[in-house]
Amino acid sequence: MIKKVLAIGMLAMLGNAYAAAPSDELILKFMEVSNVKRSLDSMRTNADTTLRNNFLQTLQYQQLNDKQKKIAEEASDKAVKVQQEYLSYDSIVKMVLPLYRKTFTKEELQAAINFYSSSAGRSINQKMPELSTESMKLTSELNKKVMTQYQQIARDAAERIKATQ
Template identity: 30%
Template sequence: MKRFFIIALIVISVFSVQSVFAQANDKMLEEFLKVAMVKEQFDETVNMMMSQQSKAFAGQGKIPDEVAKVLQGFYKKYLTWETVKNDMTKAYSETFTQEEIQAMIKFYSTPAGQSIVKKQPQLTQKIMLLTMASMQKHMPELQASLMEIMKKKQPAK
């Protein structure tokens, strides 16, 4: 009987310690998300995506305009900070150790870290535009390759 109580006490202690570590980790992640301005960057990225899609559909007639509105409604419903925060927090906690998160908090709390955080969306947009321009430049080559495959797959007449 005494052995049972000791084992039960050990099990309860382990779960209590894990709970304390989880709470500390959650607080640390919250602080990281705040100093790294992850929510703001996420919101800006989603807004950028919606804006680009609206521009892509603009002036193409009634149906594309309706499609753009549906896409925007979809994003506003399912791609919000509230809908992704838990998954994002989990991804950070599974990817980085507590020491790494602490180091990132320390860095992003500095003026240099804040400067990088504020410039990150601009950098992301520039890279995206460069990537899209590069892809568009080589699109004829891709289309030719795809057409060649389509020709081979068509049944002989």
């Protein structure tokens, strides 16, 4: 008897969970009002620049002659194009739709849509890119301080290791 009650309860919970799963339309609406596309476009632009710079640095661009530089630039452009295909908005949406469905209920997304559609939500959304930029600057400054300490620790350790030989 208890097994039957538990089984019925579990089925009811599964039914409720399934019924509460958000539709793709609702997820896309949330992504629209929360400016996900703008954020992804900005991230992709930064990722493209970083990839291009890293690619050219790896190929020791500054030390190449003009003909070699052209080849390096063409190669970096190809690499960026591949990245853009994988990081296009449509590609990312296809990847994240299941994550949104798994993570959020219909009610949660609707509440978020309501918030981001409000004047307060729109105001916060407009300020987020600036907040992100400033946060990245702080993180970069912190990393510089920490990196200096890490490098000093490594130098000290190298000296101590060398002294034991």
